[in-house]
Amino acid sequence: MQQSEHLRIGVRSILAHKLRSLLTTLGIIFGVAAVVSMLSIADGARREAVEQIRLLGTNNIRINHVELTGDLKELADAKGSSGLTHSDGSVLMRNLPNLTGVAPLRFVDEPVLFGNREATGRVVGTTADYSRVTDFKAARGRFISPLDVREGKRVAVIGAAAKAELFGYRNPIGRKIRIGDAWFTVVGLMESKTIREARASVIQLRDINTDIYTPITAVNSRFPAPDRKGGVSEIAVQVSDANQVETTSGIVKRILTRAHNGIEDFEIVVPAELLAQAQSTQRVFNVVMGAIAGISLLVGGIGIMNIMLTTVTERTKEIGVRRALGATEDSIMRQFLVETVLISVAGGLAGIVVGAVMARAINVFAGWETVISMYSATIAFGISGLVGVLFGLYPARRAAQMDPITALRFE
Amino acid sequence: MLIEVQDITKTYIMGDSEVHALRGVSLGVEHGEYVAVMGPSGSGKSTLMHLIGCLDRPSTGHYTLDGTPVEDLDDVALSALRNRKISFVFQSFNLISQLSVAENVEVPLIYRGTPREEREQLAAQKLASVGLAHRRNHRPNELSGGECQRVAIARALVSDPDIVLADEPTGNLDTKTGEEVMAILAELNDSGTTIVMVTHDIVKAKHAKRLVQMSDGKIDRQLVGEEKDRIINQFEAMTAVPAA
Known part of the structure; x- marks a missing residue:
């Protein structure tokens, strides 16, 4: 009942001093804008990281070959380990029943040409499983088949970007491209994957759209690596259940270490762990932005309190x-409290808009990805209301505790 | 007895010194009376008015308003008492400048919790009774002094009080508008409302049925009936400007 009257009076009092009210709310506007844009950047970075991890496969484990040098290299040679090999994949598949696929990858640095056009991507020798393990499919034609691998056929499946480099708008299927000094027939074109450059996160991805896939057997026979026979650059492993990825990665490490006679010439990358790393980097950023937002809100709150104290003095007679x-006393207190909360909530709403604009500008x-969520807007709104109550209490109490007779005499 | 003040004192602390605003005042006012409290400034008449109006509590003594002892009431009870039983008419009108005339009249009803429609209706009614229905949407600063005081009277009447406390109600008005306001108060008293008025102008007290004269925080004398009229007439004759 009285509350709606307090609201009416509050709105009117704020509108009666438009410029003053606007200036008063600036602190809150910037504070809330900082909160909103901070949360939007954090949300954007998280989404970006999640997307990248999805590209790597959430229930995947990647095992990378590590080139040893110096003493370690000699030790490895002495122990008879020649790095990550094709057979490591088979060992894992045999020993871990919860693996649903293993795909070895061997990167080859050979020029890829079609006529006088050259592709910038890498040649990747792999098996038919690769497409399923990484959930990366051919958009046209087909991916490498088990038969291709068994017979070492010279066929190639090219990424969308590689196709654009080599063929422009022409249909690549059935054409022959030259890899090094051998001719390969293009049998498929991969789907295009959106890859944002990692900015706010630690995950770096190569652009798989420029990859050129060929059967690993064909690569091995055309471009042998005499010192690392059967060596591969990477093994992609798919685990049946995403929840088992972490434990499985531990087991993979033990199996491979034993297979390599104790030499760690490989590294295991778990995309899910990368996400955690990305988030801890993000946390530093959040603390800085949070501090900025906190200071703005504090200053904004003090500004509001200052103006409300002036308002209370100006309206001493009205209070009397x-x-x-x-x-x-209670009613007077609520009247001024409502007015303060109104100012700061109005500032909060404006701050959400400014924050959204800032996020868009960022x-x-x-080029950072930003996401404005309902959740961040709600938090910002709540904070502005809270600031209003906190910094409105003191002026409102002063108004309420005024002696009515003194207030009536005030000129 | 509507107002029963018994041996009240009021002492203020002003810096280091004590100010004795009231030094033992006893006063009774019946329902429907019209009492004028007179005295020079500093005589304690305003303090007495504030105490009767429940804006303040006495330092010692007892005050009973319509059977309710006031000394021990808390803020909520005291505010409710002010809201329901007492209305003020001030020298400087004390209208709220941000509110329209009609909204000013509604203020006492807001604190009583009267629904909005009823509030608007009652306010319109009271504004019409003081002849200001056409001014309802104006702001106080667009009104003349006499009109402002009539709005204040409408505001005092809207809550249907037992007592109207008028503190120098004509002090800021010219003679003619002052007389109009006094006439309204007299009319009000005729219809049964108790009025206690503070004034330093004895002529203004002629509508009152009783004259209470104060000085130095005490009541000097109380005049009623013919004695009161005689003294007022004497005074009026002394100060009257001869007709040209």
Whole structure:
């Protein structure tokens, strides 16, 4: 009942001093804008990281070959380990029943040409399983088949970017491209994967759209590596259940270490762990932005309190009159509290808009992905209300505790 | 007895010194009376008014308003008492400048919790009774002094009080508008409302049925009936400007 009157009076009092009210809310506007844009950047970075991890496969484990040098290399040679090999994949598949696929990858640095056009991507020798393990499919034609691998056929499946480099808008299927000094027939074109450059996260991805896939057997026979027979650059492993990825990665490490006679010439990358790393980097950023937002809100709150103290003094006579007409201390207190909360909530709403604009600007100019969520807007709104209550209490109490007679005499 | 003040004192602390605003005042006012409290400034008449109006509590003594002892009431009870039983008419009108005329009249009803429609209706009614229905949407600063005081009277009447406390109600008005306001108060008293008025102008007290004269925080004398009229007439004759 009285509350709606307090609201009406509050709105009117704020509108009666438009410029003053606007200036008062600036601190809150920037504070809330900082909160909103911070949360939007954090959300954007998280989404970006999640997307990248999805590209690697959430229930995947990647095992990379590590080139040893110096003493370690000699030790490895002495122990008879020649790095990551094709047979490591078979060992894993045999020993771990919860693996649903293993695909070895061997990267080859050979020029890829079609006529006088050259592709910038890498030649990747792999098996038919690769497509399923990484959930990366052929958009046209087909992927490498088990038969291709068994017979070492010279066929190639090219990524969308590699196709654009080599063929432009022409249909690549059935054409022959030259890899090194051998001719390969293009049998398929991979789907295009959106890859954002990692900015706010630690995960770096190569652009798989420029890859050129060929059967690993064909690569091995055309471009042998005399010192690492059967060596591969990477093994992609798919685990049946995403929840088992972490434990499985531990077992993989033990199996491979034993198979390599104790030499760690490989590294295991678990995309899910990368996500955790990305988030801890993000946390530093959040603390800085949070501090900025906190200071803005504090300054904004003090600004509001200052103006409300002025307002209370200006309206001393009104307070006296209202008390004489039957207003309780409590009622006076609520009247001024409502007004303060109104100012700061209005500032909060404006701050959400400014924050959204800032987030958009960051997205456009810095290229960071930003996401404005309902959740961050709600938090910002709540914070502004809280600031209003906290910093409104003191002026409202002062108004309520004024002596009515003194207030009535005030000129 | 509507107002029963018994041996009240009021002492303020002003810096290091004590100010004795009231030094033992006893006063009774019946339902429907019209009492004028007179005295020079500093005589304690305003303090007495504030105490009667429940804006303040006495330092010692007892005050009973319509059977309710006031000394021990808390803020909520005191505010409710002010809201329901007492209305003020001030020298400087004390209208709230941000509110329209009609909204000013509604203020006492807001604190009583009267629903909005009823509030608007009652306010319109009271504004019409003081002849200001056409001014309802104006702001106080667009009104003349006499009109402002009539709005204040409408505000005082809207809550249907037992007592109207008028503190120098004509002090800021010219003679003619002052007389109009006094006439409204007299009319109000005729219809049964108790009025206690503070004034330093004895002529203004002629509508009152009783004259209470104060000085130095005490009541000097109380005049009623013919004695009161005689003294007022004497005074009026002394100060009257001869007709040209």
